[in-house]
Amino acid sequence: MRLSLIAKLSIASSIVLLITMGLFAYINVEQLQKLLFEEAITDADKLGETIVRTTHYNMLENNRRRAYQVIDEVGSQRAIIERIRMINKYGLITHSTDHKEIGLYLDKKAEACNMCHSGPSPLVHATSMNRSRFFHNREGKLVLGIAKAIYNEERCFTASCHFHPKEAKVLGVLDVIVSLDSMHQKVYTYRNEIIILTFFQICLISLCLTFFTQRLVNKPVRRLVRHAHLIGSGELEARVAITSHDELGELGNAFNDMTASLKRARIELEDWGKNLEAKVDERTQQIKQMQAQLVHSEKLASLGELVAGIAHEINNPLTGILVFASLLANDSKLDPSLKGDLDLIVKETQRCAKIVKGLLDFSRESIPQKKPSAVNAIMDATLTLVCHQSCFHDVTVIKEYNPDIPEMLLDPHQIEQVFINLLLNACHAIAGPGEIRIKTGISKENHSAYIAISDTGCGIPEENLSKIFDPFFTTKENKGTGLGLSVSYGIIEGHGGRIEVQSTVGVGTTFTVWLPFINPDDQESPPDQSSPQPDNG
Template sequence: MAGKIYSFRHSLLTKVILTVSLTLFACISVWSYFNTHFQKRTIMENMVDGAVSLSDTIRLATHYAMLHNSRDDIRHITRNVGRQRDVERIRVYDKSGTIQFSSHSTEEGQTTNIKAEACDVCHKTEPPNIRVPLDERTRIFTATSGSRMLGVLTPIYNEPTCSGPPCHFHPPDKEVLGALDVVISLQDMDENLRSFEMHSFAIAAFAFLFTTYLVLIFVVRFVREPIRKLIDGTRLIARGERIPMEDVDEADEMGQLVTAINRMGREIREQQDELNRQRDEYQNLFENVPCQITVQDRNFRLIQYNREFEERFAPAPGDFCYHAYKNRDSKCENCPVEGTFRDGLPRYSEECGLNKDGSPAHWIVHTQPIRNDRGEVVAAMEMCLDITPRKLLEEKLEESERKYHAIFNQIPNPVFVLDDATLDILDCNQSVEPVYGYTCNEIKGTSFLDLFTGGDLEEIKKTLRRGGTINRTGHIAKSGQHILVDVMVAASEYSDRKVLLAITRDMTKRLATEQQLIQASKMATLGEMSTGVAHELNQPLSVLRTISGFFMRKLRNKEPIDEQTFIQMAQGVDENVERAAKIIEHMREFGYKSDLKLEKVHINQVIEKAFSIFDQQFKVRNIDVVWDLGENLPPILAEPNRLEQVVINLLINARDAVEERREKEPDHPGPDQVLLSTIYEKGKVTITVEDTGSGFPSAISGKLFEPFFTTKEVGKGTGLGLSISYGIVKDYRGDIRAERGDSGGARFVIAFSAADKDSDVPDWS
């Protein structure tokens, strides 16, 4: 009996029928409940609407009789309507609660309690409510007979016809004259609802039982019986027998499932054969795998091993692993197999020893536990992979890394390894400390941008990340000293991550040397300008001598000097003294040592100021100067004194080139000219200095700006003018190039970016 109960409880048929029945019962119950609830609500709403319509009909029917105070007509209307089947009672109240008219004649003239159920709707507040919603004027109550009643109270308002003609009975300030109370019996409606509920329950019960019966027949016929056949078939498969197919309908899913299980039985037998074949194949792979594999028991005795192990170590039957591997008499101190037996986890290690021939050997050991069906570790598999070539290569690599690390530290320039994303300093060489004062540990982890002083950091970030060069930028050392460096950046890899290599070169001493060289060049230029300066000073001195001679002659002869002549002579003295002072001041300013403090400079003013020194020299040498200076040129960022030196160097070269052509080609028909022009195009201010001299061979165009390179005769040039001019132009972020002019002479073109009118002047020092 207990077995049958257990079989019934765990039967698929019981589970399916119970699940379907409960689901169907819940659905039908919910449907019946909401359907009955909806019908009740709908019928009740219809009854209320009917009662309200009836009340409005009575009120309208009695309106005319009330205007003419025809009480008999009102009484007949009330009683006739009250005879209808469902109408229980009709009453007309005045404001004091007296029943003026009723469908029951015995109630007329009776006075009800003003707080009674019907009247309390309006009189529950003081003063009484004038306008009351329909839901508050509607009430359901149980009569003494036990039947439910529906009452609707309708106020009778004082309309204009009631206070005016033809009535004139009620004063205009009285809003409510009384109330009409209609009571309707709900007995028939309640009986109909009870009948509807019983029919709904009957239909629901029939649908539940009938559907459950159909599901039961379906499950028994199409599920339980085929499943039983499937269970019998699987038992046959377990014994390796064939499933009988004669009583299976293969057209339906169950028949197809039985066929599939039978096919599965055949495939299982085929797969068993395949497994046997694969076992032999895997055994063959185990024997021939190119690494040493052993299986060991808890005493580290070799249970099984492959051919590779046997050929390499030649173990004796029943040998121990430590003796076979390393010719030891006891196990290794850190034995991975022992760890695997202890906690059942795989182990990795790296071992070394000697081959049979005495050569060094290295291998990686990987152990794996072998468990029985109860999960107990009964053996351990040890696989050894020979890494002797890789180990030797690693040793060479370590040696190479030590060598290159030594080279890295011995680079004379500071080298920083920067994070590609954050620009933080990951590493640096030992040359950083002599230049910046920081040790490698002190500066690691800080931002490379912290070393910069001034400049646009966002632009510096972009330049560093795309890899480039930043010339003569300001850095700050640990001591607070400001230094000028060139920064060269290149992408690289460091510890398997993308980095930037930043190499800085301290330019502070070099720039000081360059400044001294520039100053020496200025002095040499002043020497070359001495003839022109002497001529420039000779003119005002001659004027002063003439005026002084005039005054001396007048004074010796004791001749009077009229006032007008004296004033003119004095003005002449003042003007020529001022002219000489300006020449001397210009020479003094030009001779000053410049720094790299930038300002907005108008290039035309620099050219005119530089040429003023050579004006007389060009006139004396009969060299014409052609001017073509652009108007309203925007300023550039430069230092006027150094920029003037560039223009002077180019004017000296142009002057010498024209004179050199005269000496070499005295019959040359062309004009002796120097062309000076400026122009503003595409955001660039361009200066062009072109001469009609003999020019230069195209083969040496790349060497013109090299230090100490000159095309002049020995003793006539130092070879520093163009080199210094090139450095000055580059300091101001400009470009300078030399090319052959249209007349065959040399043409030098200098281009600077125009300065933004609203931008601040950067400090590149």
């Protein structure tokens, strides 16, 4: 059986109250009984003193009959006084309200005597507590007895009727025995009142505890339990009503904060779940690009080793063919009909030599000779070299330089070679009137500088975009070797950068070269600018 919190608190508090009130009642009853006993002894002692003084004159007049009448009249109050008796110094009961014991002798060890005769010599003076005794009468009731000594005063031993010697100290004892029924009745009544009061106090306190526990503890706890169940079922909109600023109120606030945090976390998880597919696709594309770059780099490395050997083997015989063909073409003895054939041999041999030179340049891993260089200055020098070529006559070059690009550690000759290849490719793609836009800038987020070369040419088909950096890939018929972009790719990669391309057929192409700053944290922080957007005319 499951007990509620209120029941447990009520039972526990009732037990504590019962024990506390029981102990308190027991101590109170004991103290009351002790006080009533002391009061009874005092009253009995005063009664004995009153009887002695009342009968003193009659005894001096030797009017014992009158003295005994006074004792009998006092002893007639049976509800209070059990017995009154006079005992002389020899232990003889000279008078008693119980006439049956008149004339009897008492032993010194009797209850009425042993208080004074307990030692080797009798006590002359004793306190009321030492002279009192509690015992049970013939009916089994508890009674109080107190002995009052009758001293031999001067009037006693000088009276004519008395024969007590002057040396006698005590003439006798007045023994008063009183009933304790009224005292016991008071104790019982008080005890019953204490029990009833304790019961009502326990009931009242239990009711108060139940009421306040229900209001201050049980209701808030039930609200918290209900709220916990709602949270468990996914109801994160629920809130605990705060009705106090105590510990339970703080706990309610903590529950509300926890619910709000759970709601935020669930919203974030839902958003993350919704965007997970897009993020996975994005990361997959990044991985594919990285894999493509790795494959391309491995392809270039392997192909470089292969073409280096082939180029060296072909270069020597090709040089001999070119030399002897040139000599024969210039020989005056040569038949004029063979002159055209020899010129064709020389032209094609020179073309082969150019291809071999490109192969050697592609395979040769030249270490960049870096020095502080300005990207804008290198681009201007490159334009000076190529702008006089015939393909640039109808092309407009637009320069959008960022003057805040700091100097970087570059090999200016290699970077110039990359710019030449990109500008010539752009010019060949236009093949007539058009526009080349050159834009430079920096990206604080990437800690890099960029150079974007955009043309308004024919564009590159999408299926060829993944192949343009492969060696020997070219779309030019009888023009070029297909090694320019491959060599440029290797140079930029050697500088820790990258080349990106965006192209639309019929609109144009944009090549973007990214070159990282060396130790960007030590450089003067350049102004933040956005990445270039392809300008395809």
